[in-house]
Amino acid sequence: MIVHLRFFASLRERLKMSAAERTLADGATVAELWNALCRERPDLEPLSASVTFAVNREYVERTHRLADGDEVALIPPVSGG
């Protein structure tokens, strides 16, 4: 299955891109996606404690199972206001 990734703020700048696609095994979780991204980019690993995830614009836990076509946003600590 294919998921659509979106990166914002500090993560967007670190990765030098705002969007990407990744192919994952069916039923993969958010945690598995994050681990795969950390293998590609080991400099993401230190951010593991602070990044949160949204799937199709809803916050989710890392145990959330992804589905084909999902939009997965990697959300650094928010600081609006």
Next chain:
Amino acid sequence: MFAIVEDPIDAARVSAAVADPTSGAIVTFIGTTRDHNDGRAVTRLEYEAYPEMALAEMRKIADTARQRWPIAKIAIVHRIGVVPIGEASVVIAVSAAHRAPAFAACHFAIDRLKEVVPIWKKEHFDGGEVWIGSQTGQRFTE
């Protein structure tokens, strides 16, 4: 009214959007960009949003506020892009029959916005820039 805008926010217009004949109070919060933070001079602030989700989260905040307090209307507008020092980055207006719930709901809305709405602030100062929030490792949890 829920909006993410790139131009200056007209706070009077946001207040007017919640005007309601059953209401005896409108509380308007205006968050403005400050020229200092953590003991250093800030030259400018820049905001970025995940707009579709930010609007959805603003609506959830409004729904929660309506469940908790007897309010009439609520409006939330956040500006993104470069916001010059001293200008409004966010305006929240709440109307209610009486002032107490309007104050309470407005206070809740700005606190909650800062916790959950996917908007980020980058601070530019002499000699550098930093995304606020990222350096503390604070994490949204519920």
